[in-house]
Amino acid sequence: MSLETAPDEIKLAVDLIQLLEENHVPAATVLAALAIVQRDYQQKQAVEQQA
Numbered sequence: 001m002s003l004e005t006a007p008d009e010i011k012l013a014v015d016l017i018q019l020l021e022e023n024h025v026p027a028a029t030v031l032a033a034l035a036i037v038q039r040d041y042q043q044k045q046a047v048e049q050q051a
Contacts, residue, residue, distance in 0.1 A: 003011060020030050 003014060006014075
């Protein structure tokens, strides 16, 4: 599968990985930030589902 035909979540993941690697962000920092992002988006999703 090429990236062009990949699902949006794969494209986003690839872009994020590239950004983080190019900026030499430590793995521990990435994982901590992703946990924050995940919680935030889970809250947003819950609000959207209630609407």
